[in-house]
Every structure is written in C-alpha cells, then in structure tokens.
Amino acid sequence: LxxxxxxxxxxxxxxxxxxxxxxxxxxxxxxxxxxxxxxxxxxxxxxxxxxxxxxxxxxxxxxxxxxxxxxxxxxxxxxxxxxxxxxxxxxxxxxxxxxxxxxxxxxxxxxxxxxxxxxxxxxxxxxxxxxxxxxxxxxxxxxxLPDASRDNKHVRDVFYRMGFNDQEIVALMGAHAIGRCHADRSGFVGPWTFSPTTFSNGYFTELKGKWHKKKWNGPIQYEDKTGELMMLPTDMWMVWDKKFRQYVDLYAKDQDKFFEDFAAxxxxxxxxxxxxxxxxxxxxxxxxxxxx
Ligand code: ZEM
Incomplete structure (x- = not known):
C-alpha cells in the first residue's frame, strides 16, 4: 500500500x-x-x-x-x-x-x-x-496589514481595501478571543480572554466590560480590572465607533450569529x-x- x-x-x-x-x-x-x-x-x-x-x-x-x-x-x-x-x-x-x-x-x-x-x-x-x-x-x-496603535479610520481603510464591510470587520475581530500578544513580537502583552485556546464570542463580552489604559512604558494598550486581560487601541475602536459597536453588542448576545458571520x-x-x-x-x- x-x-x-x-x-x-x-x-x-x-x-x-x-x-x-x-x-x-x-x-x-x-x-x-x-x-x-x-x-x-x-x-x-x-x-x-x-x-x-x-x-x-x-x-x-x-x-x-x-x-x-x-x-x-x-x-x-x-x-x-x-x-x-x-x-x-x-x-x-x-x-x-x-x-x-x-x-x-x-x-x-x-x-x-x-x-x-x-x-x-x-x-x-x-x-x-x-x-x-x-x-x-x-x-x-x-x-x-493593520497597525494596532491606530484608529477606526485606519481599520476601515485596511479592511475596505480588501473588500469587507463594517459587520464583516467586527466579526473577523472576534478571532481575538484566541491567542495573545507577545512583547517580543508586537510589543503588546497579554490575552484578550481567560480562555485563549477556546474559540467563542468572549472577545465581545469582554469588550463590553470596563477598560483603562495600562500604566507602563510599553505601547498604549488597555487592561481590565484584573490587569490580566488586554485590548489593543484598534480593539477599543470596536466599542468607541457606534457603527462597529452595534455588531459588538449583537455578537456579545448571540454566539450563533457570531459563528455564522465569522465563518463566512x-x-x-x-x-x-x-x-x-x-x-x-x-x-x-x-x-x-x-x-x-
Ligand atoms: Zn490580530 N493581532 N489583529 N487578528 N491576531 C495579534 C494577534 C492575533 C491586529 C493586531 O495588531 C494583532 C485580526 C485583526 C487584527 C489574531 C487573529 C486576527 C497581535 C499580537 C496583534 C498586535 C501579535 C503578537 O504579539 O504575537 C490588528 C491591528 C487587527 C485589525 C485591526 C484578525 C482579522 C484576525 C483573524 C481573523 C490571532 C489569532 C492572534 C493571536 C496570535 C497568537 O500567537 O496567539
């Protein structure tokens, strides 16, 4: 054989x-x-x-x-x-x-x-x-490729250039439920969720919580009240931008909808x-x- x-x-x-x-x-x-x-x-x-x-x-x-x-x-x-x-x-x-x-x-x-x-x-x-x-x-x-330290306009410029719309952008960002940032790769540090090897709508549920700027000498990033989770500036724009935010709300409430839109x-x-x-x-x- x-x-x-x-x-x-x-x-x-x-x-x-x-x-x-x-x-x-x-x-x-x-x-x-x-x-x-x-x-x-x-x-x-x-x-x-x-x-x-x-x-x-x-x-x-x-x-x-x-x-x-x-x-x-x-x-x-x-x-x-x-x-x-x-x-x-x-x-x-x-x-x-x-x-x-x-x-x-x-x-x-x-x-x-x-x-x-x-x-x-x-x-x-x-x-x-x-x-x-x-x-x-x-x-x-x-x-x-997008630069995490930039804003909503940059995010739209990059993803519109690929042919995506706002809903698709937010759905794709949900991949940050998994993985982490590494100081020696991007300069940012930490995971977005407490279960970084489980694909879920956890990125959106975390985003809806309270975030503040991390006090350190590294690049601007945000942390939750435990200090263990992180968000990039571009992640924060998903809630600061009203048009993006409506999809964050949708996916935080409805995992099935997130899975369907993400897969597509x-x-x-x-x-x-x-x-x-x-x-x-x-x-x-x-x-x-x-x-x-
Ligand atoms: Zn990410 N991403 N990303 N991303 N990303 C990182 C890690 C991961 C941005 C970004 O700058 C960064 C999408 C969109 C965007 C994943 C998937 C997807 C890191 C950390 C940064 C800085 C790198 C490191 O230090 O290792 C920005 C600015 C984005 C858009 C605005 C989209 C879309 C993704 C998939 C659909 C994943 C899975 C990781 C975790 C990698 C790992 O090694 O754990």
Missing part, C-alpha cells in the same frame, strides 16, 4: 489528494508542545492564515493567500509578521509528508482546522491556491484574490468533503 508520503511530486491522473489526512496531521500538531504559549499552536496558525490573506488589495488584485509569498523576504521580515516563523515551521513536516499540497492551501487550511479544533464554527475551505517562486513575484509593499467572513478572507476554477463548493470534484 502506498502511504500519502509516497506520492510522487508529479501525481498521476488518478491521484486523489487526501485533504482529510492533511486535516488530521494539522490537528495532531496543534497541542503537540505543552511549552508553547497556552499549550496550543492554534492561535498562531490562525494568525498565519490571516496575515497571508490580509495583504489583499481589491483595486489591483494584488496580495492575498495565493502564492504564499510570506516564505520570502521582505514579507517574512515585516514587523507585522514577527513570530509567524513558528507557525510556518510547525507546518513544514506536514508539507514534507504531503508534498502535493501548496503552501498557500496548507497555511489557509491550517487556520480553518485550528479554529474548528478550538471549538469554533465549521468554515468553508476549498483548495486551488498555487505557490509563487521567489524570483517570479513582485514584492508587496509593507503597510498592508473568514472563508471570504482566505479566498481573496485566489483564481479558483469556476465551480462552487458542493460540486467541486477536488473538494473531498462538501462543506454544507
């Missing part, structure tokens, strides 16, 4: 990529290292999926997950991408085991699998991204700029698990 590791680099015609096997391999690495952060690579994998996609510009159709250009400089060295080497490295043995999957499909699928494994919604995902060569791609300009927006994010063949999810011949 041929294991998937024996698949040749140029697959034969009747080769069927086994995405379930890749999903299982991703699930296996998520909690493979107790020493890493809160015992999970889930959050940093979600951040990789987001940063590889969030460079998209709808005006010239550049950026986005297709290409996996974060493998190369200058993108790999952007300040915004600090720490994402951990996420890329943990996926490398999976890429070796399943050489037929592109990095760009693997990185986006890993984000989806991580969210589902952390208790989040099922997210529609389909393959079809291809990797660019280092010498074949025009480097993207730095500054496409995250799936859209991962597909920005990807030249899929014309077919839909449920009829896709190469999508092994139709995602209803």
């Amino acid at each position: 041929l294991g998937s590791s024996a698949i040749p680099a140029t697959p034969s015609k009747d080769f069927k990529p086994d995405y379930q096997a890749v999903r299982a391999a991703i699930e296996d690495v998520l909690e493979s290292n107790d020493e890493y952060d809160d015992g999970s690579y889930g959050p940093v994998l979600v951040r990789l999926a987001w940063h590889t996609s969030g460079t998209y510009d709808k005006n010239d159709n550049t950026g986005g997950s297709n290409g996996a250009t974060m493998r190369f400089g200058p993108e790999s060295g952007w300040g915004a991408n600090a720490g994402l080497g951990d996420a890329r490295d943990i996926l490398e043995p999976i890429k070796k085991k399943f050489p037929w999957i592109s990095y760009s499909d693997l990185w986006t699928l890993a984000g989806v699998v991580a969210i589902e494994a952390m208790g989040g919604p099922q997210i529609k995902w389909r393959p079809g991204r291809s990797d660019k060569e280092e010498n074949g791609c025009v480097p993207l300009p730095d500054g496409r 927006a995250f799936s859209k994010l991962l597909e920005l700029g990807v030249p899929f063949e014309k077919r839909d999810f449920n009829t896709s011949p190469s999508s092994p698990k139709p995602m209803a």
Whole structure:
C-alpha cells in the first residue's frame, strides 16, 4: 500500500489528494508542545492564515493567500509578521509528508482546522491556491496589514481595501478571543480572554466590560480590572465607533450569529484574490468533503 508520503511530486491522473489526512496531521500538531504559549499552536496558525490573506488589495488584485509569498523576504521580515516563523515551521513536516499540497492551501487550511479544533464554527475551505517562486513575484509593499496603535479610520481603510464591510470587520475581530500578544513580537502583552485556546464570542463580552489604559512604558494598550486581560487601541475602536459597536453588542448576545458571520467572513478572507476554477463548493470534484 502506498502511504500519502509516497506520492510522487508529479501525481498521476488518478491521484486523489487526501485533504482529510492533511486535516488530521494539522490537528495532531496543534497541542503537540505543552511549552508553547497556552499549550496550543492554534492561535498562531490562525494568525498565519490571516496575515497571508490580509495583504489583499481589491483595486489591483494584488496580495492575498495565493502564492504564499510570506516564505520570502521582505514579507517574512515585516514587523507585522514577527513570530509567524513558528507557525510556518510547525507546518513544514506536514508539507514534507504531503508534498502535493501548496503552501498557500496548507497555511489557509491550517487556520480553518485550528479554529474548528478550538471549538469554533465549521468554515468553508476549498483548495486551488498555487505557490509563487521567489524570483517570479513582485514584492508587496509593507503597510498592508493593520497597525494596532491606530484608529477606526485606519481599520476601515485596511479592511475596505480588501473588500469587507463594517459587520464583516467586527466579526473577523472576534478571532481575538484566541491567542495573545507577545512583547517580543508586537510589543503588546497579554490575552484578550481567560480562555485563549477556546474559540467563542468572549472577545465581545469582554469588550463590553470596563477598560483603562495600562500604566507602563510599553505601547498604549488597555487592561481590565484584573490587569490580566488586554485590548489593543484598534480593539477599543470596536466599542468607541457606534457603527462597529452595534455588531459588538449583537455578537456579545448571540454566539450563533457570531459563528455564522465569522465563518463566512473568514472563508471570504482566505479566498481573496485566489483564481479558483469556476465551480462552487458542493460540486467541486477536488473538494473531498462538501462543506454544507
Ligand atoms: Zn490580530 N493581532 N489583529 N487578528 N491576531 C495579534 C494577534 C492575533 C491586529 C493586531 O495588531 C494583532 C485580526 C485583526 C487584527 C489574531 C487573529 C486576527 C497581535 C499580537 C496583534 C498586535 C501579535 C503578537 O504579539 O504575537 C490588528 C491591528 C487587527 C485589525 C485591526 C484578525 C482579522 C484576525 C483573524 C481573523 C490571532 C489569532 C492572534 C493571536 C496570535 C497568537 O500567537 O496567539
């Protein structure tokens, strides 16, 4: 019997990529290292999926997950991408085991699998991204990813450039229920919720509490009354801006609605700029698990 590791680099015609096997391999690495952060690579994998996609510009159709250009400089060295080497490295043995999957499909699928494994919604995902060569791609300009120290106008500029509306922006921000900030990556410190490895609407319920500026020499960030939880300035704008705030209220009250809207927006994010063949999810011949 041929294991998937024996698949040749140029697959034969009747080769069927086994995405379930890749999903299982991703699930296996998520909690493979107790020493890493809160015992999970889930959050940093979600951040990789987001940063590889969030460079998209709808005006010239550049950026986005297709290409996996974060493998190369200058993108790999952007300040915004600090720490994402951990996420890329943990996926490398999976890429070796399943050489037929592109990095760009693997990185986006890993984000989806991580969210589902952390208790989040099922997210529609389909393959079809291809990797660019280092010498074949025009480097993207730095500054496409959002800057946490800035305001609501900046947040809108960045996400409208990708093609999102206010509701989708707020839904996507709910990913800050998981993970944490690291002093040596962004300069900010701490998690947004007390359960940073569980995907929930906790970001919104916490946001509705009381927040004050943290007294320290680091960048401006906000803390709750326990001093353990944090919010970035851009997070605070989700409640300071009335149009954003109505969705914070909605998602704080209604987890199901948050899961539904997040799943749709995250799936859209991962597909920005990807030249899929014309077919839909449920009829896709190469999508092994139709995602209803
Ligand atoms: Zn984040 N994010 N993000 N984000 N993010 C961090 C961490 C994580 C912003 C931001 O500056 C930061 C979205 C939107 C925005 C995740 C997912 C998503 C950190 C901490 C910062 C500073 C990095 C560090 O120090 O390790 C800003 C300004 C955003 C928009 C305005 C969206 C959208 C996301 C997904 C849908 C995740 C999962 C993390 C946690 C990473 C980890 O390693 O724990």
